[in-house]
Amino acid sequence: MDDTTPVNWEALDALVVDFATSETLIEQQPQESLMDSPASPSSPPSPSSSSVSSSSSSYRSRLIIRQIRRCLAAGDIDAGIDLLRAHAPSVLDDHRVLFRLQKQKFIELLRKGTEEGRDAAIDCIRTALAPCALDAYPEAYEEFKHVLLAFIYDINDQSSPVANEWSEKRRCEIAGLMTSVLRAHLQAYDPVFAMSLRYLISIHKTFCFRQGTKSPVSDLTERLLMEVRDPPAVPQESFYEAPPFDEVDIQALAHAVELTRQGAVDSLRFAKGDLFQAFQNEICRTKLDMPMLDELVREYCVYRGIVRTGFVASAGDSQTYTALCCL
Structure with a gap:
């Protein structure tokens, strides 16, 4: 102009x-x-x-979305899920979404590098991740088996088959995905x-x-x-x-x-x-x-x-x- x-x-x-x-x-x-x-x-x-x-x-809805995004981007998956349950519980009815969140939670628990974190990761597999993998989407169970390799390969091994799972970029991806889902769900444009x-x-x-x-x-x-x-x-x-x-x-x-x-x-x-x-x-x-x-x-x-x-x-x-x- x-x-x-x-x-x-x-x-x-x-x-x-x-x-x-x-x-x-x-x-x-x-x-x-x-x-x-x-x-x-x-x-x-x-x-x-x-x-x-x-x-x-x-x-207010946009503020909630931003708060959820910050939690997920920081790796605090439990806090993000709690906010979702409080403000958009129906989003968690979608097992595709829930599986991705639980998979990231599993990685974040292992990332702590402590015995308590490892035990919590095993519990996450048994109670949340494995059940979600059964009916989330066709490839979910294969992804579930793949992410279990994080038990074996070190977080700093860039040549490992789960290097992408360890990458903190995954946090940003799931935070962005949830932002897209919530924006439409809450009509918070x-x-x-x-x-x-x-x-x-x-x-x-x-x-x-x-x-x-x-x-x-x-x-x-x-x-x-x-x-x-x-x-x-x-x-x-x-x-x-x-x-x-x-x-x-x-x-x-x-x-x-x-x-x-x-x-x-x-x-x-x-x-x-x-x-x-x-x-x-x-x-x-x-x-x-x-x-x-x-x-x-x-x-x-x-x-x-x-x-x-x-x-x-x-x-x-x-x-x-x-x-x-x-x-």
């Missing part, structure tokens, strides 16, 4: 305010208490009480602004790559949107079923979020054929640097006069504001 392209400031302000209030970056204020923005005589309309309640509920930003940055980067040009805001976009994605929440057996979806929907989703055709089919299957929900799920799998985005939003709100503050926007703030608008 160049400097001559008109910007709908009211719409942009409304998206930013929705994000800021949803993430509790600013307190929801009455309409008359908001300052007029410099480019528009009118302030964004305040949301209705029902939308505020919905936003608050979504925020990010605010529209965050999802829009993910999508706009993605297509902007793709466009620049195909044109062979360097983006004028690449220093910002490369730091803001991370390259890695969370694993998709896809039922294993979907690979063996014929897709009952319209090919137009499959191709639209595949091209919109750069999926393979099979990936688009799996995403639609998980969303029960809802193309919009599948699109949301895929967009939210990409990761934003949230602390950085929060800071950008705060600066934007100050610059636009959306929040009252004694802080005066500096030249640095103006550059940040311009970079946001260029997307």
Whole structure:
């Protein structure tokens, strides 16, 4: 976008305010208490009480998901399972999910390297992991037998057949998988602004790559949107079923979020054929640097006069504001 392209400031302000209030970056204020923005005589309309309640509920759900993610990424599987039982117990009814969690718990108990940890790992096998392996999914029992090799091979043996099981990367993978599952289960999607930003940055980067040009805001976009994605929440057996979806929907989703055709089919299957929900799920799998985005939003709100503050926007703030608008 160049400097001559008109910007709908009211719409942009409304998206930013929705994000800021949803993430509790600013307190929801009455309409008359908001300052007029410099480019528009009118302030964004305040949301209705029902939308505020919905936003608050979504925020609480996102906080729970983040807490579960932190527990799993740190290897505290029991704490993660306890949170799941408290806030999303039906997720654990899926034996595919439960098996993966129990398998990771087994590894984390062995990782302690103590006699108590080893005994607890054996107990985990007998009471939880083995029963789950029987009916989780077709390959689960083979995976169960394979992971038992962790009893034999040392954690530091990079050539062992279970080196991948020992890898702490597995923690991040299962944390990402559970985030994808819970986001859809709890309908805890990010605010529209965050999802829009993910999508706009993605297509902007793709466009620049195909044109062979360097983006004028690449220093910002490369730091803001991370390259890695969370694993998709896809039922294993979907690979063996014929897709009952319209090919137009499959191709639209595949091209919109750069999926393979099979990936688009799996995403639609998980969303029960809802193309919009599948699109949301895929967009939210990409990761934003949230602390950085929060800071950008705060600066934007100050610059636009959306929040009252004694802080005066500096030249640095103006550059940040311009970079946001260029997307």
